[in-house]
Amino acid sequence: METGTIVRFDGIKGYGFIEPDSGGExxxxxxxxxxxxxxxxxxGGxxxxxxxxxxxxGTKALAVQLLGATSPAPTAVQAPSPERPVRREDDELCDVLRETxxxxxxxxxxIEAAPSMTGSQILQVRKQLVTFAQRHGWVEA
Structure with missing residues (x-):
């Protein structure tokens, strides 16, 4: 059995995504x-x-089981951390996010803007946007 982290799950819409520990899509x-x-x-988390x-x-899950302790779901507001500097007035216009x-x-x-998109379509669009952001230095690895 593989392991990973839930990236997002919407019980109302009935789907979500797992980020594999081994990497990949x-x-x-x-x-x-x-x-x-x-x-x-x-x-999520x-x-x-x-x-x-x-x-x-694309790849789909056939069976899922929860593992041990879980981390809290990501929130829109996060406390400053060494990996994520506090934005100041003289800084650039936005923070650089980690790729994940x-x-x-x-x-x-x-998912919110286009609920009719399939999981595969979401993965394709997301992959292109992440690649674009990497080329422009908008995300860090």
């Missing part, structure tokens, strides 16, 4: 494979074990 997670109890508690398989629209943070924020925006 996120794995699409559909609510239909989850127990009702898991659907109610699953959120949770660690999971999962089985997956390739599909015509940027990818998660893109996923959140795409």
């Amino acid at each position: 996120d794995v699409f997670l559909h609510a239909s494979i989850l127990d009702d109890a898991v659907k109610q508690v699953l959120r 949770m660690r999971v074990g999962y089985a997956s398989a390739p599909s015509g629209q 943070e940027f990818a998660q924020k893109i996923t959140d925006v795409l």
